[in-house]
Amino acid sequence: MNITIVGGGFGGVKTALELAKEPYNHITLISDKPDFQYYPALYGTATGHSKLQSWVPLGEIFAQKNNVDVLIDTITTIDPDTKTLTAKSGQRYGYDTCILALGAVTTYFGIEGLDTFAYGIKSSEEITRLKHHLYEEMGERHMIDKHYVIVGGGPTGVELASALGAYLERLRIHYKLPHHKIRINLVEASPRLLPRMHEKTSAKVKRRLEKLGVNVETGKVVQSATADTLMVSGRPIKSHTVIWTSGVANNPFYKANEHHFEFIKNGKVVVDEHLKAGKDLYIIGDNAATPFSGLAQTALHDALFLADNFKRHHDRQSLKKYKAVMPPVVVPVGENWAVFEWRKLRLSGWVASMIRRAADVVGYSDILPFGYAFDVWRSQRILEDEYFTPTAPATPSVKK
Numbered sequence: 001m002n003i004t005i006v007g008g009g010f011g012g013v014k015t016a017l018e019l020a021k022e023p024y025n026h027i028t029l030i031s032d033k034p035d036f037q038y039y040p041a042l043y044g045t046a047t048g049h050s051k052l053q054s055w056v057p058l059g060e061i062f063a064q065k066n067n068v069d070v071l072i073d074t075i076t077t078i079d080p081d082t083k084t085l086t087a088k089s090g091q092r093y094g095y096d097t098c099i100l101a102l103g104a105v106t107t108y109f110g111i112e113g114l115d116t117f118a119y120g121i122k123s124s125e126e127i128t129r130l131k132h133h134l135y136e137e138m139g140e141r142h143m144i145d146k147h148y149v150i151v152g153g154g155p156t157g158v159e160l161a162s163a164l165g166a167y168l169e170r171l172r173i174h175y176k177l178p179h180h181k182i183r184i185n186l187v188e189a190s191p192r193l194l195p196r197m198h199e200k201t202s203a204k205v206k207r208r209l210e211k212l213g214v215n216v217e218t219g220k221v222v223q224s225a226t227a228d229t230l231m232v233s234g235r236p237i238k239s240h241t242v243i244w245t246s247g248v249a250n251n252p253f254y255k256a257n258e259h260h261f262e263f264i265k266n267g268k269v270v271v272d273e274h275l276k277a278g279k280d281l282y283i284i285g286d287n288a289a290t291p292f293s294g295l296a297q298t299a300l301h302d303a304l305f306l307a308d309n310f311k312r313h314h315d316r317q318s319l320k321k322y323k324a325v326m327p328p329v330v331v332p333v334g335e336n337w338a339v340f341e342w343r344k345l346r347l348s349g350w351v352a353s354m355i356r357r358a359a360d361v362v363g364y365s366d367i368l369p370f371g372y373a374f375d376v377w378r379s380q381r382i383l384e385d386e387y388f389t390p391t392a393p394a395t396p397s398v399k400k
Contacts (some may be wrong), residue, residue, distance in 0.1 A: 153188025
């Protein structure tokens, strides 16, 4: 069975690994990046911890998988009638069965100036740009910003806000700058932080962040940004360092090929009970209009479901219907403290932090052999001095 997977994130990589267990499958994985990005660890890498926790070369993941070919290219169009994918490189790829797992992208909701002046932490390029900015401000100009503003009170914004103060203090000491009160603002448009979690959890997280010195502003709307000012609900905040963690949209690939798909209001693609969006065409993870899409655990669930149904098809067994599963959510808020929710269970503090640590072991093990996964997991505790300079993470090589 020849299967083409587009996307090197959780959904695409996990599907390829599961399908590769059957020797009769031949998988072509096409990714626009040469490495797998572990999104839950990005805030840690952005605040001075090891880059090893966030990026794993695809070549390492599939090194022992002889029935998987990894290609680095950006797919721009699809023709389901001829079963053809066209890439930015000009290359055309035919397919028998195609699985699209392209992931979501950052959106600024058309807010003036954000795409130019805001920083991000959702990719190696964004993290490098942010670190270069901090290096220029503190290392070259010997300045400390009066306000560091994080926009977005979802998990990423909360995680970053809880870790940023300690990182900035490390930078201040490293560059031998005088003691300076660092002010961190976390701005969220919703009435509370973590709006998808329970209200009591949101309140606990707010109190924890305030204890860490973060000024939390909820119900505030960002209106525009310039090089030194963020306009929030009619009030200007002077800042040279605005970090945008809010807002994701479906991959623009689908809009560019919209005549081939059906969409719901938020731009996600309608799929059937087998995650199909057309003949021999499947969509999983963030792109699919399924409950709980947008979470890494959902992408992994989709991958396992699809691989199992493909095996059932090969063995001439009846196919299962897709059933969404509510995943647990755990959000770290500073050192050795987190919140955890799953159904009616809610935990906070040290116990939840240990659950998060365990969840990361499982997360890496879903993609890597256990020994390698454990080494990557341990790298989360490593502080890297190289990130005191604007050096970018090395681009790993990819097995062909």
